[in-house]
Amino acid sequence: MKMVSQVGFGALLAAMTIGTAFAQMQPQFNDPSAPKTRAQVRADLIEWRAAGYDPLDWIDYPENAQHAGRIVAARRAQQAGGTVTQ
Numbered sequence: 355m356k357m358v359s360q361v362g363f364g365a366l367l368a369a370m371t372i373g374t375a376f377a378q379m380q381p382q383f384n385d386p387s388a389p390k391t392r393a394q395v396r397a398d399l400i401e402w403r404a405a406g407y408d409p410l411d412w413i414d415y416p417e418n419a420q421h422a423g424r425i426v427a428a429r430r431a432q433q434a435g436g437t438v439t440q
Contacts (some may be wrong), residue, residue: 401426 390398403409407422 401429405429 402422405422405425407419411418
């Protein structure tokens with residue numbers, strides 16, 4: 355009987371530890387100030403290029419980036435189910 359209670363206590367302790375670890379990791383996935391992975395940066399660049407941003411077009415740089423930024427923001431808001439006002 356003592357062995358069963360020790361195994362049960364060990365399983366409970368393991369479950370609590372794993373649950374705590376996942377609870378602490380959760381905000382990192384939604385934190386916009388967290389550093390991005392290489393894959394996330396590449397996906398962002400692809401999204402911006404699809405919106406018309408050209409990193410080599412330095413002549414029209416500010417307008418080009420701002421226009422693409424508005425398009426990307428509108429697309430992300432639409433995917434999230436929100437609306438964007440300009």
